[in-house]
Amino acid sequence: xxxxxxxxxxxxxSPGERATVSCRASQGINSRHLAWYQQKSGQAPRLLxxxxxxxxxxxxxRFSGSxxxxxxxxxxxxxxxxxxxVYYCHQCCGSxxxxxxxxxxxxx
Amino acid sequence: QVQLQQSGPGxxxxxxxxxxxxxxxxxxxxxxxxxxxxxxxxxSRGLEWLGRTFYRSKWYKEYTESVRSxxxxxxxxxxxxxxxxxxxxxxEDTAVYFCARDNLGLSIPLDYWGQGSLVTVSS
Numbered sequence: 001x002x003x004x005x006x007x008x009x010x011x012x013x014s015p016g017e018r019a020t021v022s023c024r025a026s027q028g029i030n031s032r033h034l035a036w037y038q039q040k041s042g043q044a045p046r047l048l049x050x051x052x053x054x055x056x057x058x059x060x061x062r063f064s065g066s067x068x069x070x071x072x073x074x075x076x077x078x079x080x081x082x083x084x085x086v087y088y089c090h091q092c093c094g095s096x097x098x099x100x101x102x103x104x105x106x107x108x
Numbered sequence: 109q110v111q112l113q114q115s116g117p118g119x120x121x122x123x124x125x126x127x128x129x130x131x132x133x134x135x136x137x138x139x140x141x142x143x144x145x146x147x148x149x150x151x152s153r154g155l156e157w158l159g160r161t162f163y164r165s166k167w168y169k170e171y172t173e174s175v176r177s178x179x180x181x182x183x184x185x186x187x188x189x190x191x192x193x194x195x196x197x198x199x200e201d202t203a204v205y206f207c208a209r210d211n212l213g214l215s216i217p218l219d220y221w222g223q224g225s226l227v228t229v230s231s
Contacts, residue, residue: 032215033217035217035218037218043224044206044208044221044222044223044224045155045206045218045221046221047216047217047218047219050215050216050217050219051215056216056219057219088155090155090217090218092210092212092217092218093212093217096170096172096173097157097172097173098157098172099157100154100155100156100157102154103154103155
């Protein structure tokens with residue numbers, strides 16, 4: 001069973017700063033199967049990135065994803081006020097459990 | 109625009125069956141590129157994928173191991189909806205439950221989600 005571990009647990013930043021969230025898999029995964037989601041309080045997660053680096057429809061280009069094998073990264077180049085939320089990595093397919101990371105809170 | 113609308117009881121007694129429904133608009137449950145999922149979220153377990161159903165000339169169902177003996181996800185083509193049944197619930201099944209769609213036929217994972225349903229297991 002693949003486990004996804006995110007770091008850090010909390011990121012304290014200011015608007016305009018750069019945010020970097022890491023996701024490490026317990027074993028190598030196909031980068032086509034790695035996605036990132038944003039979740040705000042009381043809402044469902046929203047797909048940001050799929051295939052490790054492709055932005056979903058309507059996602060601003062300040063969001064980018066990279067990585068391969070066991071190490072993946074979500075970068076927000078310049079934080080906007082609406083970007084303060086919790087971010088999750090996720091492995092879709094190729095696994096019997098479709099695991100999520102534990103989440104990284106980006107706070108002001 | 110795809111929309112998923114969830115409904116179902118918010119309170120279930122221990123040992124009983126949790127039942128939720130997800131109505132699909134803007135897509136067809138029998139789509140040959142999409143699949144239909146249930147996911148739950150709790151403070152103790154985080155986001156946990158429960159299972160999915162999809163149609164590829166016949167219906168398929170996949171479930172996560174931790175609930176496989178207790179879960180059923182069923183499509184209803186006449187109503188363009190799908191449902192979740194989780195039997196023999198305990199307080200550990202208390203969570204917000206989400207339905208969602210993947211479009212992996214186009215290599216896109218969970219792109220549309222329902223609004224979430226808080227289900228509390230308590231007597």
